[in-house]
Amino acid sequence: MKFIYLAIAYLALAVAFLGVVIPGLPATEFFMLAAWAAAKSSPRLHHWMMSHRLIGPPLQDWQNGGVIRLRVKLLASLSMALVATLLVWQVNHLPSVIFSLAGMSCGALWIWSRPSALKVNAEPRVQRCSEPS
Template sequence: MPDTGRLRWLWLLLAYLSIGMAALGVVVPGLPTTEFVLLAAWAASRSSPRLSAWLENHRLFGQLLRDWRNGGLIARRTKWVSALGMSAALGIMLLTVDHLPSILFAAIGMGIGAAWIWSRPERPKG
């Protein structure tokens, strides 16, 4: 059930910002897409049934959301795309960034994100 008043507008703003970040994540290596799509869907469900339905039926994001609602599933293809994107981003950082702590911090963050993504099931249980 959508929230009312000012809180609804904050959820709506968060949903649109998250959609924008997810769209960027489709083309920018290392920027997550899945997490932003999930956040956008959650915020939209609290603020805009219309936006929530649009996300559910979106050609790129819809299946991801349906899989997530069907038991926290993440498709193997999505896992591979994510891993390759993070690897590419880390490779770019290794070639362009001279600050080792920044590279290590990014690598640790990507490693944690990758471990979480790969820990998710790919198919419904049973």
């Protein structure tokens, strides 16, 4: 099973990095999948992900209570608004526009339903990773 989890981790990580540069391909979900699979198979890879200066903090926030920071929420909402504007402006097929806008609206509602910060009295479940032994 360890090999399967490791394969999932590396495959998800590769797709996540592709999602950073290919519009429309999500990255966040694949980074989360990679972190989950790495935690089950490779302490070294998991440590690298959690310590990475760009992907580590959002992964730690998510592990510490499903937190999505306000800055991330604003960026996600701004990008969805930009894409929605382009869709309305460029796409003539009304059902496609409606379904796309409905999907983005559901995504935005879910993102804004998540906490923006760790609760004051809550203890973090995961702290900054130290080098695995």
